[in-house]
Amino acid sequence: MILPESHIQKLFDRLAQSATSFALYRLPWTDEPILVLQKEGEAEAFDDLSELNGKKGFVLAPFHRTESHPIVLIRPDIVAHEWEQIIQELCHIFPQASDVAIQNGTDSAICMDTPEENKQHYEEAFARFIAPLQQKTFKKLVLSRHCTQPVPEGFSPLAAFVRACNSYPRMMISLCHTPQTGTWIGSTPEIILSGQEKLWHTVSLAGTMPMQGESIPTEWSTKNQEEQAFVSEYIRKCVKQFGSQVTEKGPYTARAGHVVHLKTDFHFSLKETGHLGDLLKTLHPTPAVCGLPKQPAYDFILENEHYDRSYYSGIIGWLEPEGHTTLYVNLRCMKIEDKQITFYAGGGILPSSVADSEWEETQQKMNTMRHIL
Numbered sequence: 001m002i003l004p005e006s007h008i009q010k011l012f013d014r015l016a017q018s019a020t021s022f023a024l025y026r027l028p029w030t031d032e033p034i035l036v037l038q039k040e041g042e043a044e045a046f047d048d049l050s051e052l053n054g055k056k057g058f059v060l061a062p063f064h065r066t067e068s069h070p071i072v073l074i075r076p077d078i079v080a081h082e083w084e085q086i087i088q089e090l091c092h093i094f095p096q097a098s099d100v101a102i103q104n105g106t107d108s109a110i111c112m113d114t115p116e117e118n119k120q121h122y123e124e125a126f127a128r129f130i131a132p133l134q135q136k137t138f139k140k141l142v143l144s145r146h147c148t149q150p151v152p153e154g155f156s157p158l159a160a161f162v163r164a165c166n167s168y169p170r171m172m173i174s175l176c177h178t179p180q181t182g183t184w185i186g187s188t189p190e191i192i193l194s195g196q197e198k199l200w201h202t203v204s205l206a207g208t209m210p211m212q213g214e215s216i217p218t219e220w221s222t223k224n225q226e227e228q229a230f231v232s233e234y235i236r237k238c239v240k241q242f243g244s245q246v247t248e249k250g251p252y253t254a255r256a257g258h259v260v261h262l263k264t265d266f267h268f269s270l271k272e273t274g275h276l277g278d279l280l281k282t283l284h285p286t287p288a289v290c291g292l293p294k295q296p297a298y299d300f301i302l303e304n305e306h307y308d309r310s311y312y313s314g315i316i317g318w319l320e321p322e323g324h325t326t327l328y329v330n331l332r333c334m335k336i337e338d339k340q341i342t343f344y345a346g347g348g349i350l351p352s353s354v355a356d357s358e359w360e361e362t363q364q365k366m367n368t369m370r371h372i373l
């Protein structure tokens, strides 16, 4: 994908600091940027995923909804495909980049922990998580963390988006900005719900190994296989509740940038598409980002992770009950603020997990975004 000329880059970079809500995204194995933009007003906010039933637009939903992290839906006043059409539409609304009014940022102070402090916090959280797993209170818990760095000199969100598109053909790449959520750039390998009419698709994705140079490792440990099997078992139940003619393919090894995962595809049929919000509510958060049993694991994470996941491990993508839906889990993502960039990553913990290897895995996952800075 080619980076558009500098005044378009400047326009996008200003949009990412404005009161306008928009999402620029690119689906896996395509080279087509798609822009969804709401011309006026704030993106609609919801308290519950089921309120998305029958709605159309670009969704950004948090892991855990709060007052400050609503589920937002960008109204598709403009939907443009390919740079030519995107540029035409944008230049029509904003003839000059300076026509985009920049909003004042919110983060005045940079808060950054040293790498040693980050690792220590992770080890403490790991100890809190492993205890109830070993006592068999939980079968699986996903422990995640964040890490902050200053925004590099001359950083351009649009240039980062294009670099991610060129580096990660298999992933869904997004640059999403709304005043309510802030600006997020991500490169996710995990579909939560995609499809149209009667044909629908979701995946069970878990288990991680680093790539071995350019070759794909395929020898999976028992821990990785179990961790992914838990997700499959859960997805199977959810899908059966809503769909019929369920077919399952996998688990197989799937590459995601510099790591690989175990993946199972679930294809199924839906009688009608008016209740996609209910289906999302049932699926989210899957044990790929939360744990089992679901509700106690969710509550445990909120109490014991000791940081705010915000929109990381939530839902991101295009929702269109009467058309083609492409919704993903918001993984391998970063939040862009005035002065700082926050990376997020997590991993599934089982009773047999070892803190050092799990820490290393979160580093590899965070590198997906670090590599494009």
Ligand SMILES: C=C(O[C@H]1C=CC=C(C(=O)O)[C@@H]1O)C(=O)O
Pocket (backbone or CB within 6 Å): 142, 144, 190, 205, 206, 207, 208, 261, 287, 288, 289, 331, 332, 344, 345, 346, 347, 348, 365
């Ligand atoms: C929670 C993340 O990844 C999920 C998806 C694939 C593999 C995972 C794992 O091996 O733990 C996670 O379940 C993340 O990237 O932050």
